[in-house]
Amino acid sequence: MVNGFTGEFLGTMVLILFGTATSAGINLKKTYGSQGDWLYVSLAWGIAVTMGVYVAAMFGTQGHLNPAVTIAYALFGLFPWGQVLPYIIGQFLGAMVGAAVAAFMFIPQFKATTSQEGNGVGIFATRPAIYAPFYNFMSEVIATFAFIFVLLNLGDFTTGLKPLIVGLVITVVGIGLGTTTGFALNPARDWGPRLVYTLLPLPNKQSSAEWNYAWIPMCGPIVGAILATGLEALLK
Incomplete structure (x- = not known):
């Protein structure tokens, strides 16, 4: 009876959280969901995560691709502490190299686009639709x-079609819960490209990489991952 309640409660909570957030993101003003290209x-990004997990798995890792996952899993005994540092270093360096390669590919487009037209840090890192630090932090959590x-x-x-499922999860998180902050979910995904944007002399780039906001996509995902993993451990 208790197990029946717990499973149905949590399953329905996830269902309604994603669904209601999607409706809010589409109907309310000043969200990324109100823009036609958010889907x-x-x-x-969902498909990108799927491809990344497949590649990582082929090289014998657990496909975290995300320091928040690695740290939370280690804290609750799901991942060995001895592998935490190599994973996190690999995640941040991989994010930086990926961002640098993409930047190089689009140099002519950077030259053709002013900061007022969209040439900004948002190409590389997340930024909030409305700057409200407490709510931005809680959105990431x-x-x-x-x-x-x-x-x-x-x-x-990492097995079978599960990486595709992970990508679908990322997609629904983005559609439903990502319209307020751009859904970093991942400190490496935000800080690696943000640092690349800071360092590279890209044409027409805006003057700021908005590092004053960067603590949110660093800390919010880590807190959210720890809370989720802790709850899972408590329930099981």
Whole structure:
């Protein structure tokens, strides 16, 4: 009876959280969801994660790709502490190299686009639709909590078609919970490209990489991942 209640409660909570947040993101003003290209962005990032997990798995890792996952899993005994530092260093350096290669590919487009037209840090890192630090932080906590909570219940998510499921989870998180802050979910995904944007002499780039905001996509995902993993451990 208790197990029936717990499973149905948590499952319905996840269902309504994603669904209601999607409705809010589409209907309310000043969200990324009110822009016509947000589905494109969310789907692309979801597929990107799928491809990354497949590649990582082929080289014998657990496909975390995300320091928040690595830290939270280690804290609750799901991952060896001895591998935490190599994973995190690899995640940040991989994010930086990926961002640098993409930047190089689009140099002519950077030259053709002013900062007023979209040539800014938002290409590389996340930024809030409305700057409200407490709510921005909580948005990242909630979005990452939802992502990690689902991830934990996939088991080994590097096998078979499970990486595709992980990508679909990222997509629905983006569509439903990512419209307020751009859903970093991942400190490496934000800080690596943000640093590349800071260092590279890209044409027409804006003067600031908005490092005053960067603590939110660093700390929010880590807190959300720890809370999700802790709850999972408590319930099981």
